[in-house]
Amino acid sequence: MSEVLFNEQVAAGVYRLAVAGNFAGNMGQFYMLRAWDRYPLLSRPLSIFNIIEDRIEFLYLVAGEGTELFSRLKAGDRINLEGPMGNGFPEPAGKTAFVGGGIGIAPFYYALEQIPDADVFLGFSKEPYMVEEFRGRTSGRVVVDVGGVILDNVDFNAYDTIYTCGPHKMLEAVQREQLHSGTKAQVYVSLENRMACGIGACLVCSVKCKDSRKKACADGPVFRAEEVVLL
């Protein structure tokens, strides 16, 4: 069990949670969080938003019962973390773009630590958040879109590596744009399939890929965009 350092609201329904401790993790990896004893049953997966010496941070959207319970946490409360899990983003080659839709921006803040010159595209449906934080961390461009289609701002041919994370619809558009643009960039999607074990043992997070089935939790959550069959 670890201790909550703070849990502050950064926009309507969006919170930034900091947990004390010495945590490891690569960009794009996630933790399984549990702020309750028996109910609800499953822990909830959240991407690493930030790691500093004495703490790890998450950025989350209240989507249902579990994240609602997270939102009630106060400094000093206890929470259980398991991780880091998943493969994370592979090392990028060349010029890099991060494309986040909504709460899908979460993993990129931590990723900027390793790739501090990436261009960042942040798409919000309503209120934007964390934009200044992102600006403060990259020497590249930060493009913000509110209410539109964030992908319209991304020139797939201008990058060597493109990481994307966001709602299902956005990832479908990423796949289309990859084909349509004929880009040579390596394009990645980070998936948010529902999970149970989080470590590759139960097969409930299965991802249909071109040649086989993979596990979102252990083989992912990051996949090459062209590899995944989004349904």
Added chain:
Amino acid sequence: MSEVLFNEQVAAGVYRLAVAGNFAGNMGQFYMLRAWDRYPLLSRPLSIFNIIEDRIEFLYLVAGEGTELFSRLKAGDRINLEGPMGNGFPEPAGKTAFVGGGIGIAPFYYALEQIPDADVFLGFSKEPYMVEEFRGRTSGRVVVDVGGVILDNVDFNAYDTIYTCGPHKMLEAVQREQLHSGTKAQVYVSLENRMACGIGACLVCSVKCKDSRKKACADGPVFRAEEVVLL
């Protein structure tokens, strides 16, 4: 939903909870409390410990999952109360004694408001609590026993009305003592059967009585000692 005013520990595992609002209730009645949404399923019954204009108070022992959740409440937290429920203590006749075993002392503090000259017998297995508060509220005697048998201190023939509340073993002893002493006093027991609906509709709190079955929640929780078949 009501607001918690305070929830302070008064002894190991024993808490005094105050909830803001204008609440009604007779001595010996109880409320059904719920400080959670869906889990655990049932609300928990607690006796009225005190009612002041702007608030109601409860005194409870952490016995399991539900009371453990109560114990985590902080000022400002929300809690749901239904009540008052049950019959409560009937008006006493003549000289009155309250006999509480452990957390069974809870209903008597409020009852002293109506019967401020009653003698009070408080039995604790370990650490005593709330003794000064009881002393402050009665002009009668306050007898405290720690680790012994509180009933040994009560002369059943010295009273006209005796109210008792405590563990099952103590209530059995009350029945024996009533017979054995040949007292003319009216002796009452307050039962703590498990409850579901709390209002007399489901029959899970059934009490075997000499002549019939009664409902602890609606016909009780207070019964004449000689009426109840304790098993």
Added chain:
Amino acid sequence: MMDMSCKIAGVHFKNPVVMASGTFGFGKEYGKYYDLNRLGGISGKGLTLHPKEGNSGLRVYETPSGLLNSVGLENPGIPAFLRDECPRWEQLDTARILNLGGNSMQDYVDGALLIEEDAAARRKAGHTAVDMIELNISCPNVKAGGMAYGIQTETAREVVREIRAVTSLPLVIKLSPNAEDIVGMAVMCEQEGADGVSLINTFSAMKIDIHKRRSVFDNQYAGLSGPAIKPIALRMVHQVSKAVSIPVMGMGGISSAEDIIEFIMAGASVIQVGTYNFINLRAGIQLIEGLEVFMEQQNVTNLDEIRGIL
């Protein structure tokens, strides 16, 4: 205008929210919290010919998201019900369902005959107290006989046939999830002329006190209800709804308007609410209001539009 109503064997349910037997007494207690006439219907506490004391020992135990009960059909007996409760039931403007239990075939039949007589007498006087019988062949807390009737289709057929023969009231059969084949059971009920089936009753289940080294219940097993069983109940209601053409009353763990919509989409005509009454004393009203909100938001004007669409 929104229409939530539905008819089962001529009985009008103004909305699909019916209170489940054994969890709602005969309505009196909950009537202090809201107007019972808002409800679609009420199924009263299970009645037997003779008064029953019910089970000894502990009668309730909470499990994760579920409730074990071992009431054992404590009830005042049919004659006392007809005498003491029916005058009040006569005044109600909601579907009044008498839940009929029994320990033997004779019990069931004699009970049904009494109800029939009483109904006829009231009819003459221009009154009705009971709109429908819900035949409970499935109480898992009654050891002698009761259980057996609800398990095997051919054993149950006898009871259904006998009761159908002696009652002119609309007849719904309450099915047990412990049945060997709940779908076959429902089909049998349809064949025997039942006007509907209601399901599910509680699951036979167990809790052991590991310190006392015995069941927490004197009767060994008890009946499991509540949200824990909802996914299974919903599957059974869906299967049964597909298999019969008589109306289905669906229940098991319902605790929100969304849950109700699920059961209706699975094919239920009306639903019943049991354990949730304990969690929320105003469950009846709040569920109906929740349904109204859903229908408005989803542009559903009549529940028939979504009934059985799965």
Added chain:
Amino acid sequence: MMDMSCKIAGVHFKNPVVMASGTFGFGKEYGKYYDLNRLGGISGKGLTLHPKEGNSGLRVYETPSGLLNSVGLENPGIPAFLRDECPRWEQLDTARILNLGGNSMQDYVDGALLIEEDAAARRKAGHTAVDMIELNISCPNVKAGGMAYGIQTETAREVVREIRAVTSLPLVIKLSPNAEDIVGMAVMCEQEGADGVSLINTFSAMKIDIHKRRSVFDNQYAGLSGPAIKPIALRMVHQVSKAVSIPVMGMGGISSAEDIIEFIMAGASVIQVGTYNFINLRAGIQLIEGLEVFMEQQNVTNLDEIRGIL
């Protein structure tokens, strides 16, 4: 000295904590969190003769204190298992159980024959990778055939008989709570020479997405597991334990050492832990340690002292 061990058909279980099929992969992943050799046993992911892709669409949904899964027996196939996983299983010092599934009688039998051959070959080389077969006749997520086998006793008898005839390995049959008569099913298994039964598999259950107006699962129904079903599972284990004299592996919702004690008091020889592995990655170790504490506190030196005392 405390003794938690037990033997089933000659197979030694050092303690009663066995990991349930489908929730533990083949052990590798949890092996990163603790020493698998501490466990009583491991039942691997259900295997079929040919590789299976499993079900499309969503595969998991949480319910109150329960879990619906629709994995649909995704697995690499028996040959790949024997080739890729067994070398690692050979090194394990815990009871290794192969969970055998199938879509047809031919599948089951051919699968069992492959396992038999492999075991013989390894035996010659002085090795063992599989100690026991757990025959899964009950997966509710496989539509073609699989389900039917687990429902009716006489249909199941065929499969059990055929597999018993072709395998020399200890054989345990995994029973479904969806069976028409789980006690009759267990008795049949004993008659057909099974070395034990394990129960329960998941309950067939349902969840409807009321906005999309369809089941959340492509396969319509899914399997319910977790604490929600424990009271029913315990009752079934108790009933079955009373009815057969072969060992019973009990499971369904176990999530504490106290739960394990309940199942053992109900008659289980060993228990299995499924869903709880997801909630607690170190479930295996912590449950064993919890058992030790219980035995010490309760002065139980051998679990036989409390087994089946109800």
